[in-house]
Amino acid sequence: MEAMMPSHPFPALLASLLAVAGCATAEPALKDACRDSFLIGAAINEAQFSETDNRVATLIKTHFNSVTAENVLKWESVHPEPDRYDFSASDRYVDFGERNNMFIVGHTLVWHSQTPRWVFEDAEGTPLDREALLLRMRDHIHTVVGRYKGRIHGWDVVNEALNEDGTLRPTPWLRIIGEDYLEKAFEYAREADPSAELYYNDYSLEHAPKRDGAVALIRNLQNRGVKVSGIGTQQHLRMDSPTLAQVDASLTALSQLGIKVMVTELDVDVLPSSTWDRGADVSLRAEANPALNPYVDALPASVQLELAERYAGLFSVYMKHRKTLDRVTFWGVTDADSWLNNWPVRGRTSYPLLFGRDARPKPGFKAVIESVSPVPSGSQS
Ligand code: GLA
Numbered sequence: 394m395e396a397m398m399p400s401h402p403f404p405a406l407l408a409s410l411l412a413v414a415g416c417a418t419a420e421p422a423l424k425d426a427c428r429d430s431f432l433i434g435a436a437i438n439e440a441q442f443s444e445t446d447n448r449v450a451t452l453i454k455t456h457f458n459s460v461t462a463e464n465v466l467k468w469e470s471v472h473p474e475p476d477r478y479d480f481s482a483s484d485r486y487v488d489f490g491e492r493n494n495m496f497i498v499g500h501t502l503v504w505h506s507q508t509p510r511w512v513f514e515d516a517e518g519t520p521l522d523r524e525a526l527l528l529r530m531r532d533h534i535h536t537v538v539g540r541y542k543g544r545i546h547g548w549d550v551v552n553e554a555l556n557e558d559g560t561l562r563p564t565p566w567l568r569i570i571g572e573d574y575l576e577k578a579f580e581y582a583r584e585a586d587p588s589a590e591l592y593y594n595d596y597s598l599e600h601a602p603k604r605d606g607a608v609a610l611i612r613n614l615q616n617r618g619v620k621v622s623g624i625g626t627q628q629h630l631r632m633d634s635p636t637l638a639q640v641d642a643s644l645t646a647l648s649q650l651g652i653k654v655m656v657t658e659l660d661v662d663v664l665p666s667s668t669w670d671r672g673a674d675v676s677l678r679a680e681a682n683p684a685l686n687p688y689v690d691a692l693p694a695s696v697q698l699e700l701a702e703r704y705a706g707l708f709s710v711y712m713k714h715r716k717t718l719d720r721v722t723f724w725g726v727t728d729a730d731s732w733l734n735n736w737p738v739r740g741r742t743s744y745p746l747l748f749g750r751d752a753r754p755k756p757g758f759k760a761v762i763e764s765v766s767p768v769p770s771g772s773q774s
Contacts, residue, residue: 420759421766423747423758423761424458426765427765430715430718431715432496432719432721434457434459434496435453435457436463436722436723436725437489437726442488443482443485444489454493459496459498459720460489460497460498461657461722462486462498462500463500466499466500466501467507469507469508470482496547497545498546499537499538499547500548500549500594501551501552506552513569521569523569523571526565526570527574530570530577531577539585539586542586542589543586546590547590548591549657550578550592551578551579553596554595554610555603555607555610556606557600557603558606559603559606575614576614579591579619579620590622590653592622592623592653593623596626612650622653623654623719625656626654627658628660629658629660630660632661632662632699637707637709641710641714644713648714648717648718653720658722659723660724660745661704661707662743663699663700665687679738679740685741696744698756700757704761705761708721708760708764709764712764712765723746726748727746727749728743728744728745730746
């Protein structure tokens with residue numbers, strides 16, 4: 394499969410890449426360049442969709458035709474206490490997407506993280522039983538999905554249900570409800586908005602054991618009559634891992650499910666990976682570990698070009714899969730907004746996205762534009 398991938402026009406690219414940053418009005422819009430291939434999205438934050446961060450709001454309107462709520466639809470934000478929902482921010486998020494004719498994604502309904510502890514306990518702090526937790530899950534999904542019925546077009550219904558070996562992650566959802574908690578979540582979401590697309594979303598699907606687990610999980614849901622509209626592969630990536638061949642193989646395997654495939658949380662971490670092998674340790678702080686935060690003032694030109702090449706390679710693979718790849722969404726817009734400034738080490742200066750802290754396009758931006766246009770002939774298998 395690797396041999397069939399379009400070759401990247403790197404040498405021609407490299408000469409012009411660094412020049413791009415100066416011409417804010419001249420560059421083509423990402424969404425126009427990707428128009429015939431896939432939706433192009435960004436996870437956006439409150440300052441952006443409220444347009445207090447006007448500069449980035451303008452970038453979003455110019456370059457993206459899909460948005461995902463970075464945080465405001467997570468359980469802890471939208472349903473912070475048992476009897477209190479707070480839709481003030483999410484209403485503005487959906488308004489922003491509608492005003493700009495965007496494909497609006499709801500993220501996320503059932504997850505083990507950013508979900509308050511009370512969700513799994515009664516008023517005395519005793520763990521809920523299956524029926525009580527199902528009722529609570531149903532109420533949450535009906536209330537949140539129902540509020541945006543016909544307006545939010547697709548929902549990440551269940552997020553990150555799998556371990557790295559492809560088995561189900563031992564979350565409170567699994568422990569209390571049992572394996573059919575996924576089926577129930579999709580069932581409730583379908584009841585609440587029969588026309589919304591409903592997705593399963595997870596990371597590290599470039600690694601075969603976890604991907605096989607995801608494929609089996611979706612097939613199992615399908616066999617039980619549950620309609621899953623799509624699968625999201627997050628793709629929080631590093632410079633050298635996973636390989637393009639792994640990304641390619643993953644998209645091929647996921648496309649065989651016959652449902653929509655989406656890259657949902659794309660970014661590329663360029664910083665040293667000290668803690669990745671043993672998981673994140675956010676107690677590590679950049680000030681105490683300067684070696685982990687090497688580019689405080691600026692990203693060296695050589696690394697900038699490597700990042701552009703990485704993005705060129707990734708988008709060449711995405712183009713190969715453009716008939717089955719429905720959307721590519723970045724997890725953030727500018728480097729300043731990225732969660733990677735605080736993960737897996739707090740307080741670092743990170744450079745994972747296509748727009749810099751000055752909201753100008755980086756060389757990676759032009760690399761993406763060149764990779765997606767014009768469509769390379771014969772690149773779709
Ligand atoms: C996961 C979640 C996202 C976000 C990112 C990084 O991938 O799905 O909501 O929290 O981590 O912050």
